[in-house]
Amino acid sequence: MSFLSVTRVIKRFGDVEAVKAVDLEVPRGAFFALLGPSGCGKTTLLRMIAGFEQPDDGVIAIDGVAMNGVPAHQRPTNMVFQSYAIFPHLNVFDNVAYGLRRDGLGKDALRARVEAMLATVRLEGMGARRADQLSGGQRQRVALARALVKQPKILLLDEPLGALDKRLREQMQVELRALQKSLGITFLLVTHDQEEALSMADHIAVMNGGRILQIASPRDLYERPNCREVADFIGEINFFHASVKEIAGDNVTCNAGLLGIVPVPRRAFGFAIAAGDHVLLALRPERITLSGGTVAGEIAAASFLGERSHYHARIAGRSEPVFVASSGPAPQGPVMLGWNPADVIALPFVE
Ligand SMILES: Nc1ncnc2c1ncn2[C@@H]1O[C@H](COP(=O)(O)OP(=O)(O)OP(=O)(O)O)[C@@H](O)[C@H]1O
Ligand SMILES: [Mg+2]
Structure with missing residues (x-):
């Protein structure tokens, strides 16, 4: 059985049907990418999975539990946003600790969790640095650490590397992939960059105009596209x-x-x-x-x-x-x- 299951999910904004009866099955522990051009509905789908947006129709289930009506903060998900919003006035430690403090964790336990997380994203010793004193790649790692420290079952990543230059993006792709494999958390990554999806994901769903055109492994998508649009979009x-x-x-x-x-x-x-x-x-x-x-x-x-x-x-x-x-x-x-x-x-x- 799949871990995240999206069934006939529809989302309308006024006259615009942003997501059109989407079906998606994401296996546990997978690195899954949603790939498609700008405006095809990727962020909208991700926000519905996170609980920031309610579907007009259909069911989203995580680990066998229907999420309809479950608020975002009670879902086993966490999201890294398209414009990686970290708090510029807080230091690195406090950015990562933010979500844990709201959970009322004790001081020592909190410190241990944050330090371990900073080490995982290779920011050990940088806890006191202010967020605006970091490079783009370091800021991105803070955003990741902040989402992962809450130990979500599913991490939702919306174009997490979009603001980075090519070289740093490629380096972060390798890091993110290694991190996902070592943590074993299910990653759902949104991107419009086909090379990024091909190089990182185990499975890719290609979206266009609010629909999913094909779901396959990177190799099958490249070698056996099912329609002209997918063939044209991938390579x-x-x-x-x-x-x-x-x-x-x-x-x-x-x-x-x-x-x-x-x-x-x-x-x-x-x-x-x-x-x-x-x-x-x-x-x-x-x-x-x-x-x-x-x-x-x-x-x-x-x-x-x-x-x-x-x-x-x-x-x-x-x-x-x-x-x-x-x-x-x-x-x-x-x-x-x-x-x-x-x-x-x-x-x-x-x-
Ligand atoms: N809150 C909203 N109100 C009205 N229309 C919206 C809203 N959010 C998204 N849309 C529309 O829904 C469609 C899908 O938007 P969405 O943000 O999901 O696209 P996307 O695939 O994430 O694009 P991008 O790659 O540019 O981030 C677009 O036509 C967009 O204009
Ligand atoms: Mg988007």
Whole structure:
């Protein structure tokens, strides 16, 4: 049974349906990410789980207990907010101790809990520092410590690293992941940064327009997206229109126009198909080779990025370039694009 269970939850703000009948099952101890573009309803969903917002319909249950009507401070959750609000006038120790003081914990027990927590987030010895004397990353760790010191069963994190620069964000991603694994607390992280979700989470739910499009492991989301929106949102990808030509057991052939007749394994289609159906075929840039293939093209642009290079290959008759990522030697002159049929991603075509 899942630890956090969200069933048919709906939230409206006036005419706006911010969350549309969302279902979500989060296993105990998981690092789960909610990923989606700005305005898709991530914060609203998180606030309902935390109890800061009431659903218009549906049920949220934690550890088997329905949370309808349970106020935020009685839920086994704690939240790290999108704009990490720590008290600037309090020192680090008092920021972390704040929630415990309200619980009426004894002085020594309180000190021990706070010191242990500061050590966990690598801020030992910094208790006396004022919050406005900290770096962004340190402030973020104070916000984390303040939420974790209450020992929630679920930690809700709303874009916790959004305000940090790239390098610090990447460092904090590694730390946060290690912290989650060592504490064993269920983390539900909201982000619009797909790399962040892919690198940190065990499971990702992709949201758009108040709905969940797909829930899967990072690898499955990347290799087996279930629709064009997910494929497009997670990493770079090339789409090709095609129609199903023939289905013979495990082998499907598609007519993909400029690409010619393309074989695709039957299992690549996670949906029903019949001969003549319009489908979308998709290829990740790193799955396309620049030589040995069957599709003639030429390189229109190249950028060297260290361990790999990115190319835009032009195919006669196709307006947009094909995006190729390669770590091989730089191509000279015309190229012959190719790929392994097992790497073709097949998606339903929706008008
Ligand atoms: N209190 C509110 N009153 C009215 N509309 C709201 C309210 N809160 C959110 N919304 C609307 O609900 C939708 C979802 O907002 P939400 O804050 O959940 O998005 P988000 O996915 O967290 O976006 P971001 O990545 O920008 O933080 C948006 O259209 C937003 O304008
Ligand atoms: Mg938000």
